[in-house]
Amino acid sequence: xxxxxxxxxxxxxxxxxxxxxxxxxxxxxxxxxxxxxxxxxxxxxxxxxxxxxxxxxxxxxxxxxxxxxxxxxxxxxxxxxxxxxxxxxxxxxxxxxxxxxxxxxxxxxxxxxxxxxxxxxxxxxxxxxxxxxxxxxxxxxxxxxxxxxxxxxxxxxxxxxxxxxxxxxxxxxxxxxxxxxxxxxxxxxxxxxxxxxxxxxxxxxxxxxxxxxxxxxxxxxxxxxxxxxxxxxxxxxxxxxxxxxxxxxxxxxxxxxxxxxxxxxxxxxxxxxxxxxxxxxxxxxxxxxxxxxxxxxxxxxxxxxxxxxxxxxxxxxxxxxxxxxxxxxxxxxxxxxxxxxxxxxxxxxxxxxxxxxxxxxxxxxxxxxxxxxxxxxxxxxxxxxxxxxxxxxxxxxxxxxxxxxxxxxxxxxxxxxxxxxxxxxxxxxx
Ligand code: HAM
Numbered sequence: 001x002x003x004x005x006x007x008x009x010x011x012x013x014x015x016x017x018x019x020x021x022x023x024x025x026x027x028x029x030x031x032x033x034x035x036x037x038x039x040x041x042x043x044x045x046x047x048x049x050x051x052x053x054x055x056x057x058x059x060x061x062x063x064x065x066x067x068x069x070x071x072x073x074x075x076x077x078x079x080x081x082x083x084x085x086x087x088x089x090x091x092x093x094x095x096x097x098x099x100x101x102x103x104x105x106x107x108x109x110x111x112x113x114x115x116x117x118x119x120x121x122x123x124x125x126x127x128x129x130x131x132x133x134x135x136x137x138x139x140x141x142x143x144x145x146x147x148x149x150x151x152x153x154x155x156x157x158x159x160x161x162x163x164x165x166x167x168x169x170x171x172x173x174x175x176x177x178x179x180x181x182x183x184x185x186x187x188x189x190x191x192x193x194x195x196x197x198x199x200x201x202x203x204x205x206x207x208x209x210x211x212x213x214x215x216x217x218x219x220x221x222x223x224x225x226x227x228x229x230x231x232x233x234x235x236x237x238x239x240x241x242x243x244x245x246x247x248x249x250x251x252x253x254x255x256x257x258x259x260x261x262x263x264x265x266x267x268x269x270x271x272x273x274x275x276x277x278x279x280x281x282x283x284x285x286x287x288x289x290x291x292x293x294x295x296x297x298x299x300x301x302x303x304x305x306x307x308x309x310x311x312x313x314x315x316x317x318x319x320x321x322x323x324x325x326x327x328x329x330x331x332x333x334x335x336x337x338x339x340x341x342x343x344x345x346x347x348x349x350x351x352x353x354x355x356x357x358x359x360x361x362x363x364x365x366x367x368x369x370x371x372x373x374x375x376x377x378x379x380x381x382x383x384x385x386x387x388x389x390x391x392x393x394x395x396x397x398x399x400x401x402x403x404x405x406x407x408x409x410x411x412x413x414x415x416x417x418x419x420x421x422x423x424x425x426x427x428x429x430x
Contacts (some may be wrong), residue, residue, distance in 0.1 A: 004111075068114075167225070203278075237266065351416060356416070394407050
């Protein structure tokens with residue numbers, strides 16, 4: 001029978017030897033989110049297709065070209081989430097979270113699915129860490145959200161991330177801007193891709209992030225929204241910049257940033273890495289004050305960001321930032337003879353209960369092979385149990401790196417206490 005060894009294109013396995021890298025990042029995300037008062041939200045990996053059509057926008061590339069959509073046996077149209085915001089907003093509405101004290105602060109760690117052309121940093125299944133806050137219009141919140149993202153990247157010791165910000169206004173100021181864009185692109189109508197011809201009529205701003213090269217070039221010369229911002233949006237943006245200055249977060253205003261999803265209003269931002277090639281945006285976000293209303297709820301301002309975990313890992317690698325590999329084994333208990341085998345099993349059980357990573361032989365190897373295995377595990381310590389050790393109730397605890405040995409009691413309680421002291425001294429000396 002043929003071996004099945006091919007994963008679907010654009011997906012990755014995270015192997016046991018590498019998963020600590022993911023866990024390291026995930027732990028930092030969780031700790032930082034908690035420090036900012038965010039709690040985790042988990043939503044289904046699939047949602048009704050309509051949620052993304054209305055939330056993300058049916059003129060976006062994500063909805064038009066990239067969604068994994070299928071019809072269920074029951075006849076429902078279902079889509080694997082292409083991003084985390086729409087599902088979290090749906091859950092907020094469904095469970096009346098808007099009644100909770102404001103602001104509501106949610107974070108998520110999720111897989112997302114987009115049918116894109118895979119390349120370095122662009123996957124069909126990828127993972128996001130996101131922080132999202134509902135219930136504040138205040139520009140201080142925009143700056144805090146950006147600062148929170150930056151704090152996480154700083155903690156990961158990533159350097160040279162470039163922060164770009166922009167304001168893309170609100171529906172009021174956008175009406176005039178749409179007219180200007182329409183006028184500009186109509187002159188090139190025949191050169192546009194078919195999707196953009198449609199976007200020209202329905203949502204001209206979406207032409208600005210079309211991935212088709214020629215359309216992209218045309219977009220370079222298009223008017224920017226800056227001149228069309230209404231007073232409120234202009235003041236909001238000025239205030240966000242003042243807060244960012246006050247907290248010492250460096251940024252560049254890039255009037256070309258429009259983001260690829262329809263729900264954004266006012267502030268948008270991206271963190272860009274110069275070290276990972278073309279797919280260089282490691283984090284994107286902004287304000288989306290209209291989303292809850294677009295989904296049928298009462299208006300509620302919102303803002304947030306999501307960072308791509310694969311792209312962060314690529315950046316860490318490119319910058320030579322090492323993630324510490326955890327120790328896999330504190331103590332290997334080698335044994336010879338039936339009594340010793342049983343003692344090894346019971347001692348390991350007691351040690352594990354006390355949080356010590358202990359292993360013993362469950363393969364039936366001889367002593368030499370057991371010690372070889374302990375070496376491969378990079379066990380910090382080992383003991384060898386035989387009839388003598390069992391009779392005397394003591395064994396030799398060996399530091400596998402220095403070769404140093406000292407006696408240790410085989411009484412489980414005493415063992416744990418003596419071992420913990422030895423290990424502490426070891427960890428300390430490292
Ligand atoms: P987004 O810019 O589409 O925004 O995605 C956020 C991040 O996910 C990107 O900056 C990138 O790091 C990562 N990413 C996106 N697509 C891929 C892909 N195909 N392969 C690998 N990584 C990818 C959003 O998704 C918004 N929901 C962010 C947000 C949250 N805005 C407000 N709250």
